[in-house]
Amino acid sequence: MTQSSTRLVLVVAAALVDPDGRVLLAQRPAGKQLAGLWEFPGGKIEPGERPEQALARELAEELGIDACVSCMQPLAFASHAYEDFHLLMPLFVCRRWDGMVVAKEGQALKWARARDLRNFPMPPADAPLIDPLVALLG
């Protein structure tokens, strides 16, 4: 069905990959939409920002790391109709950053194998992102 008006929300997310080939998941805190679900770090792109810049900002805010913008590698994107908005979310692979990953916003963090991601409850938009990660990382 075609909808006449849909709010498009642009979000950018990262698959941070550690030297062991594991991917970082962050748990959405209580009180937020989709609370308790495991997601890729990231957030909304602000007006005037390039996606890679927005991602670097979010990674600094959420995890305290300084990610290498020129190393961000586009892998896949999610296009998902939530009830009240449509999410468009590119996923970048990021293997290089400065600093230690720290949960700056009190969120739980987990390093997981790509092939184990299906064991984590994730937002529905994220499901199509898992196969490309498994293809890349095994």
Ligand SMILES: Nc1nc2c([nH]c(=O)n2[C@@H]2O[C@H](COP(=O)(O)OP(=O)(O)OP(=O)(O)O)[C@@H](O)[C@H]2O)c(=O)[nH]1
């Ligand atoms: N960062 C991130 N967001 C995701 C993923 N999957 C997914 O559906 N989303 C959705 O994309 C939006 C992310 O924006 P956000 O992190 O700034 O959202 P938020 O609820 O904290 O909003 P707020 O900043 O207005 O409080 C949320 O609606 C979130 O549910 C994911 O893997 N990572």
